[in-house]
Amino acid sequence: MTAVPGSRAPESLFDLLRRASSTLALAGVPTPDTDAELLAAHVFGLDRGVLAAAAARGDAAPEDVAVFEGLLARRAAREPLQHLTGLAPFRHMELRVGPGVFVPRPETEMVAQLAIDALRAMPGDAPIAVDLGTGSGALALAMATEVPHASVHAAENAVDAFIWAKENFAAHAPHARLAFIDLASAFPELDGKVSVVVSNPPYVPDSAVPRDPEVRFWDPPGALYGGPDGLEVVRILSGVALRLLHPGGTLVIEHGEWQGDAIRELLNVDDWRAVATHPDLTTRDRATTALRP
Numbered sequence: 001m002t003a004v005p006g007s008r009a010p011e012s013l014f015d016l017l018r019r020a021s022s023t024l025a026l027a028g029v030p031t032p033d034t035d036a037e038l039l040a041a042h043v044f045g046l047d048r049g050v051l052a053a054a055a056a057r058g059d060a061a062p063e064d065v066a067v068f069e070g071l072l073a074r075r076a077a078r079e080p081l082q083h084l085t086g087l088a089p090f091r092h093m094e095l096r097v098g099p100g101v102f103v104p105r106p107e108t109e110m111v112a113q114l115a116i117d118a119l120r121a122m123p124g125d126a127p128i129a130v131d132l133g134t135g136s137g138a139l140a141l142a143m144a145t146e147v148p149h150a151s152v153h154a155a156e157n158a159v160d161a162f163i164w165a166k167e168n169f170a171a172h173a174p175h176a177r178l179a180f181i182d183l184a185s186a187f188p189e190l191d192g193k194v195s196v197v198v199s200n201p202p203y204v205p206d207s208a209v210p211r212d213p214e215v216r217f218w219d220p221p222g223a224l225y226g227g228p229d230g231l232e233v234v235r236i237l238s239g240v241a242l243r244l245l246h247p248g249g250t251l252v253i254e255h256g257e258w259q260g261d262a263i264r265e266l267l268n269v270d271d272w273r274a275v276a277t278h279p280d281l282t283t284r285d286r287a288t289t290a291l292r293p
Contacts, residue, residue, distance in 0.1 A: 013054050016040070016061040020072050027076035035081050036072075042085045043068040078213035090138045093145065096167050097136050100160025102223035103214075104138040107280045108200055111254045111287045112142035114278060115198040118250035118289070119147045126151050127195040130244055132183035132237060135223060137165040137172075139198050144173035150195075152176040155186040158222055184236050190244055197241040200254040201233040202226040230256065234263060238270045245292035257284035264288060 011019075017036050024032035041048045044062055071084045080103055082088040088097045090104045091112060097103050119129050129147070131140035131154040140154035154169075154176065156162045162180050169178045179186070183199070203226045210216045210224065226233050234253060241251045251272065255263055260277035267275045272290035280286035 011061045011065075013040075013051070013059050013061045014056070016065065016068075017055055020068075023072060023076050027078065029075065029078070035075055038081060039071050039075060039084065040068060043071060078217070080214045080218050083218065088136065088138075090136075091142050091146070093138075093141060093168075093172055095136050095138060095141070096164055096171070098164065099218070100158070100220055101164040102135045102161070102200075102219050104136055107282070107284075107286055108138060108254060109142075110278070110280050111198065111200060111252060112139050114287055114289055115139060115143055115196050115250075115252045116146050118252065119143055119150050119196045122195040124195075125149060128153070128190060128193055129196040129198070130187060130190065130194050131155070132186060132197065132199040132240065133201055133223075133233070134165055134178070135161050135200070137168040137178070139200060140176060140178075141168060141172045143196070143198070144176040153187055153190065154178050155181045155183050157182045158220065160220065161223070183233075184240060186240065187244065192244070192246050194244040194246065194249055196250050196252065197237075197244055198252040199237050201237060203230045203234065203255045203259060205230040229262070230259060231262060231266065235266060238267060238272070242270065242272075242292060247292055249292040251290045251292070252287055253289075254287050255285070257286065260285040260288060 017040060020036035021032040024035055029035055037048055037051060041051045075081060075084060082097050082103045086096060086098060087094045088103050091109050119127055126149060128151045129143045134140045134154035134156045140152050143150060144152040156165050157180060165178055169176055202224050204224045206225050206228055237253060264275045264277060267290045271293055273293050275290045277285050277288045
C-alpha cells in the first residue's frame, strides 16, 4: 500500500512499547520494559505473551492510545503500577489494590510460605490461623486458599484497606473471616486456640523515609511507620500472639532486613521458644518465627 503524501505511517506496537519504555526509564522507573508491557496488556486487553508476539510481528498499535498514554504519564510520575492496573499478583492470586492499601510485595510470598508450612504441620482437621493487620488480605488469603481445611481469621482497622480486603476475600476465600478490629484487641474468643499468627506490620522507623516514590508517596503511612525504632507494633504483636496461640503455636512476623537481631531479642525477652530469622530469595533477612511456650 502506498502511503498518502504527507501522512504518517501508523506507529507499530513494537515502537509504542519502545517509546513507553524509554519514557519510564527516563523517569527512573526500575523496570521500564516490564511496566510498559504490563500497562499495554492491561489497556489493550491482551495477554502479555500475545502482546509480545504482536510486537515482534510488527503489528500496528491500536489507533486509540489515549488511555495508554494517560496511564503511562501517571506511571512516569511514579504512581504504582498496581494502582494503575488495579491488580497485584501474589502467589497464585491477583489481588485488587489501589490508594489506601499497602501493595503486597514479592518478598512477602516467602512470609506466606512460612505461615502455610507451619499451618500444614499442625495436627487436627481445622487448625486456626490469624493474620493481624491484613491490609489487602494477602497473607490471610494465601493461607485460606492453600490450606483449605484451616479456619482463617484476619483483622484490619484502616477503613480504606478494609474495603480492598473485603473485595479480595469475597473473590478468593469467602469462607475466611475478615473483621474490622484493632490487632491489639483482636479475636479474644480465640485465645489459646490459634495454631499460627502471622503479620506484616508497619516496621519502618519514623525517621527512615523510604527512597522509592511509589512507597513514600503512595503506601499508607499507617502501614509503613512503626515508631522511633520501627518495632512499636512488633511489641504489641508479641503480646497478642502469646494470648492467641496455643502452646507450640507459631508466630511469623515480616520485618526489615536490619531488624532480625532486635526482634529476636524482643521475642526472647518475652520467653518465646525457637526464635529464628529467615532470609528471602535475595538473602536479606525478611521474617522471624517463634513458638509459643
